[in-house]
Amino acid sequence: MKLSKLSAPTLLLLPAFIVLAVFIVLPLMFSLYSSFTPFRLTKPDTLWVFIGFRNYVNVLTNAEFWVAFGRTVLLLTIALNAEMLLGLGLALLVNKATRGQRILRTAMMFPMMFSPVLVGFQFKFLFNDNIGFVNNALQSLGLTDRAIPWLIDGNLALFSIIVAEVWSSTAVFAILILAGLLAMPKDPVEAAHVDGCTPWQTFRYVTWPYLMPFAFIAMTIRSLDVARAYDIVKIMTDGGPAKRTELLWTLVGRTAYGDARMGLANAMAYVAILLSIVFTVYFFRKLAAARQQIGAEW
Amino acid sequence: MAPVTLRKLVKRYGALEVVHGIDLEVKDREFIALVGPSGCGKSTTLRMIAGLEEVSGGAIEIGGRKVNDLPPRARNISMVFQSYALYPHMTVAENMGFSLKIAGRSADEIKTRVDEAAAILDLGHLLERRPSQLSGGQRQRVAMGRAIVRQPDVFLFDEPLSNLDAKLRTQVRTEIKKLHARMQATMIYVTHDQVEAMTLSDRIVIMRDGHIEQVGTPEDVFRRPATKFVAGFIGSPPMNMEEAVLTDGKLAFTTGASLPVPPRFRSSLREGQKVTFGLRPDDIYPSGHGLHAGDADAVHELELPVTITEPLGNETLVFTQFNGRDWVSRMLNPRPLRSGEKMRMSLDLSRAHIFDGETGKALAG
Ligand SMILES: Nc1ncnc2c1ncn2[C@@H]1O[C@H](COP(=O)(O)OP(=O)(O)OP(=O)(O)O)[C@@H](O)[C@H]1O
Numbered sequence: 001m002k003l004s005k006l007s008a009p010t011l012l013l014l015p016a017f018i019v020l021a022v023f024i025v026l027p028l029m030f031s032l033y034s035s036f037t038p039f040r041l042t043k044p045d046t047l048w049v050f051i052g053f054r055n056y057v058n059v060l061t062n063a064e065f066w067v068a069f070g071r072t073v074l075l076l077t078i079a080l081n082a083e084m085l086l087g088l089g090l091a092l093l094v095n096k097a098t099r100g101q102r103i104l105r106t107a108m109m110f111p112m113m114f115s116p117v118l119v120g121f122q123f124k125f126l127f128n129d130n131i132g133f134v135n136n137a138l139q140s141l142g143l144t145d146r147a148i149p150w151l152i153d154g155n156l157a158l159f160s161i162i163v164a165e166v167w168s169s170t171a172v173f174a175i176l177i178l179a180g181l182l183a184m185p186k187d188p189v190e191a192a193h194v195d196g197c198t199p200w201q202t203f204r205y206v207t208w209p210y211l212m213p214f215a216f217i218a219m220t221i222r223s224l225d226v227a228r229a230y231d232i233v234k235i236m237t238d239g240g241p242a243k244r245t246e247l248l249w250t251l252v253g254r255t256a257y258g259d260a261r262m263g264l265a266n267a268m269a270y271v272a273i274l275l276s277i278v279f280t281v282y283f284f285r286k287l288a289a290a291r292q293q294i295g296a297e298w
Numbered sequence: 299m300a301p302v303t304l305r306k307l308v309k310r311y312g313a314l315e316v317v318h319g320i321d322l323e324v325k326d327r328e329f330i331a332l333v334g335p336s337g338c339g340k341s342t343t344l345r346m347i348a349g350l351e352e353v354s355g356g357a358i359e360i361g362g363r364k365v366n367d368l369p370p371r372a373r374n375i376s377m378v379f380q381s382y383a384l385y386p387h388m389t390v391a392e393n394m395g396f397s398l399k400i401a402g403r404s405a406d407e408i409k410t411r412v413d414e415a416a417a418i419l420d421l422g423h424l425l426e427r428r429p430s431q432l433s434g435g436q437r438q439r440v441a442m443g444r445a446i447v448r449q450p451d452v453f454l455f456d457e458p459l460s461n462l463d464a465k466l467r468t469q470v471r472t473e474i475k476k477l478h479a480r481m482q483a484t485m486i487y488v489t490h491d492q493v494e495a496m497t498l499s500d501r502i503v504i505m506r507d508g509h510i511e512q513v514g515t516p517e518d519v520f521r522r523p524a525t526k527f528v529a530g531f532i533g534s535p536p537m538n539m540e541e542a543v544l545t546d547g548k549l550a551f552t553t554g555a556s557l558p559v560p561p562r563f564r565s566s567l568r569e570g571q572k573v574t575f576g577l578r579p580d581d582i583y584p585s586g587h588g589l590h591a592g593d594a595d596a597v598h599e600l601e602l603p604v605t606i607t608e609p610l611g612n613e614t615l616v617f618t619q620f621n622g623r624d625w626v627s628r629m630l631n632p633r634p635l636r637s638g639e640k641m642r643m644s645l646d647l648s649r650a651h652i653f654d655g656e657t658g659k660a661l662a663g
């Protein structure tokens with residue numbers, strides 16, 4: 001078939017398709033294929049051995065995987081809820097500010113400007129049990145006299161990671177919810193005041209239902225994000241101590257590059273992606289329902 | 299019992315004062331209309347009564363109790379907003395029952411009262427819909443229903459009909475009038491539509507630039523406007539007005555034309571006094587085509603050329619040239635007129651208004 005026989009639109013779109021195919025579709029298919037092989041980086045030949053679903057069976061029967069899976073879900077749940085509450089509070093406060101709102105809005109986005117790797121290093125330093133700011137502060141205030149092992153105790157380490165996550169990403173919620181607040185019509189709120197609502201009731205029955213879609217948009221975005229929470233964990237604890245902060249993605253990374261078991265790692269990754277998709281679909285549903293509830297026209 | 303009293307009520311936005319110390323007594327169960335041109339402070343005043351806007355000075359009393367510092371929820375009022383302000387995420391029934399739910403009433407009571415209000419407003423078949431699934435007129439009725447269900451002491455309306463088409467407006471206007479008769483509550487109604495104000499209210503308050511110009515019954519403000527502004531604002535088409543100086547016992551207009559001084563004012567006007575002469579379109583008519591009520595010797599006849607006509611069916615608005623301007627007159631039992639045709643016009647001077655040239659205040663005659 002000669003090129004000249006193709007229609008102009010096809011011809012014009014072809015480069016885009018080729019680029020997409022080479023850089024996205026092919027690697028994706030290759031990784032999917034490799035998840036059905038015992039491929040090890042150190043033994044290239046293994047790439048051609050087809051073992052069906054054995055990797056997947058391994059993954060799904062692997063206790064370590066399920067622990068990391070559960071921990072990821074736990075981290076997601078705590079982090080997203082904390083971020084939503086804090087973001088909501090922040091947005092409400094900024095919305096109340098009568099002057100300097102622009103500056104506050106900009107300041108609010110500050111944490112988003114830092115690379116997660118930097119945030120990881122920063123919090124690793126803050127939570128360091130010897131020289132860290134947190135312990136120093138607590139000791140100076142006389143709240144404790146011993147060095148709390150923030151990054152060494154398993155539970156505390158997970159907590160520290162969540163703090164770092166929340167610090168870096170609360171802004172996503174704050175900004176989207178603030179956008180909702182700014183776009184919200186004032187009349188229904190006034191009607192609620194007249195109808196006898198206290199400020200809290202006004203928020204609960206009128207403002208919050210209106211903001212819900214915005215919170216769900218933030219949730220959707222963040223659920224994609226946290227599910228790839230790799231950088232901060234990698235820097236702060238690298239899944240340690242003794243795998244007590246191992247999340248799906250650090251586990252995948254370690255299996256792929258540490259143990260060089262590419263095939264198995266890819267199988268894990270696909271299971272994890274499934275988790276992401278489930279979260280996203282769930283929040284999308286919620287978003288659609290909430291939007292319909294307020295009769296949104298967007 | 300809920301009379302509403304405003305005492306020296308002031309509203310300032312920063313350094314800008316928009317309501318300048320107004321006094322008003324609204325009696326219990328009275329229907330009061332606040333009218334005035336755009337930006338004169340009607341909504342601001344209403345919102346202060348509702349508690350949605352802080353009072354900068356003076357006092358508001360509802361039912362004899364000073365409410366300046368009470369939040370809206372403590373005032374037992376209902377408000378119907380121009381934009382309806384329905385809760386988008388609630389059904390019609392939930393919207394209407396919301397205030398009762400907040401007040402902690404039982405589900406049974408809420409249902410009874412919502413159904414009652416829905417029956418009055420013919421909303422029964424819409425109760426399960428959401429506001430986004432309603433037409434403008436239906437939303438308007440829901441907003442009204444929400445106000446009724448509360449059984450408040452005072453109803454506040456802020457231009458509730460301005461988003462409706464002309465036909466629906468007439469319909470809902472009648473509904474509101476019936477509602478007032480049935481509810482026995484005090485109602486304060488903001489509008490810039492003088493027909494609404496005239497047809498609905500017991501008394502009309504005419505506002506201008508944050509002041510009250512006149513308070514009176516529809517009859518009062520139409521027949522006895524206190525100022526030139528009120529005279530021009532109330533009545534459609536508006537009153538014909540022209541500046542004049544009393545010269546040689548006659549009203550001399552700037553272009554040289556003149557009219558005799560209306561009998562009522564003969565003793566009170568001084569020579570050389572500057573005044574504004576006003577006559578409603580109803581009181582000028584082609585001779586033989588008017589509702590003549592005054593005494594015959596107060597009718598002044600003139601030969602005037604017709605410029606244009608606006609036939610309205612049972613009557614025609616005739617524009618005639620006098621003193622270099624078009625004067626509107628109302629012709630009953632009309633016959634076709636040609637423009638340019640000379641008509642014999644009757645001016646019923648017993649109905650004329652004369653305002654002070656400087657202050658614009660009506661002169662007593
Ligand atoms: N938040 C505000 N800040 C400053 N000035 C305001 C504010 N709200 C209203 N005003 C001014 O107060 C004046 C009265 O406004 P108001 O809304 O009461 O007018 P209105 O009589 O209801 O007019 P309309 O018929 O157009 O609704 C206007 O001149 C307006 O510009």
Ligand SMILES: [Mg+2]
Pocket residue numbers: 340341342
């Ligand atoms: Mg207004």
